[in-house]
Amino acid sequence: MILNKIENGVKEPKITLVGAGPGDPELISLKGVKAINTADVVLYDAQVNEALLNHAPEKAIKIFVGSKSDDDSFSQDAVNKLMIDYALNFGHVVRLKSGDPFVFARGFEEVDYAESYNIQTEIIPGISSALGVPGLHKIPMTYDTLSESFWVLSGTNAAGELSPDLKVAAKSKATVVVLMGIEKIREITAIFQQEGKNRLPVAVIENGSSVNENIKIGVVDTIAELIEDHQISAPALLVFGDVVSLHPSFARIKNFYELIAMQ
Numbered sequence: 001m002i003l004n005k006i007e008n009g010v011k012e013p014k015i016t017l018v019g020a021g022p023g024d025p026e027l028i029s030l031k032g033v034k035a036i037n038t039a040d041v042v043l044y045d046a047q048v049n050e051a052l053l054n055h056a057p058e059k060a061i062k063i064f065v066g067s068k069s070d071d072d073s074f075s076q077d078a079v080n081k082l083m084i085d086y087a088l089n090f091g092h093v094v095r096l097k098s099g100d101p102f103v104f105a106r107g108f109e110e111v112d113y114a115e116s117y118n119i120q121t122e123i124i125p126g127i128s129s130a131l132g133v134p135g136l137h138k139i140p141m142t143y144d145t146l147s148e149s150f151w152v153l154s155g156t157n158a159a160g161e162l163s164p165d166l167k168v169a170a171k172s173k174a175t176v177v178v179l180m181g182i183e184k185i186r187e188i189t190a191i192f193q194q195e196g197k198n199r200l201p202v203a204v205i206e207n208g209s210s211v212n213e214n215i216k217i218g219v220v221d222t223i224a225e226l227i228e229d230h231q232i233s234a235p236a237l238l239v240f241g242d243v244v245s246l247h248p249s250f251a252r253i254k255n256f257y258e259l260i261a262m263q
Helices: 030-037 050-055 076-090 107-115 129-136 165-170 182-194 223-229 242-246 250-262
Strands: 014-019 041-044 061-064 092-097 120-124 150-154 175-179 201-206 214-219 236-240
Touching: 014 030, 014 076, 014 107, 030 050, 030 092, 030 120, 041 050, 041 076, 061 076, 076 092, 076 107, 107 120, 129 175, 129 201, 129 236, 150 165, 165 175, 165 182, 182 223, 182 236, 201 223, 201 242, 214 223, 214 250, 236 242, 242 250
Parallel strands: 014 092, 014 120, 041 061, 041 092, 150 175
Antiparallel strands: 175 236, 201 214, 201 236
């Protein structure tokens, strides 16, 4: 995998981690765009909008390193080595990551690896889908007495199992955002049901901020069926909490349960 050294005009090696935001190419920071403007190499992930590559110089090398479960050439170890190889041989490497580099994106591991080679690093935060995408739909993380705090969790841990933190989060009144949990939706909703939160409002947002975005609103008891009926798939996030009731489409759900209670 080690690249051949090019002529002596190699720039000082540098690696910049840039958060690309949740999908809309305009949701990247100005500082992030300026970093891409100066890139000699751009290594970008699967969920990065490729329109952002237009900000890179025409001669910049652009390498897709998105995760593919059937191709170990995109393992974290391989990406780490690519960053180092390109930085040493070409100069400024922009590691373009979807969302924010430090929110379930292994940004720390990549910076730590680069610094072990004494390569200069810079971190440019991005808008995390966990916060930005619900906000685009007027779903706040905190609001008045509905929620005074929020959790951001991964649906599964490194072993592919449900995060034990979900059980703790489900006991609280906090807003709970679950990333990468769509495939375990029935197991996740079962945790909330065990806490008696069957009618807790839930939103599922697929391809957040992208042109093919899809949002469905329900409650704990119905969200799994909504996901299956509408064939919603990853990438998608889940928002559990009373703040979801602020979404305009929740009014009809609330009216439905009020009618049932009157019968």
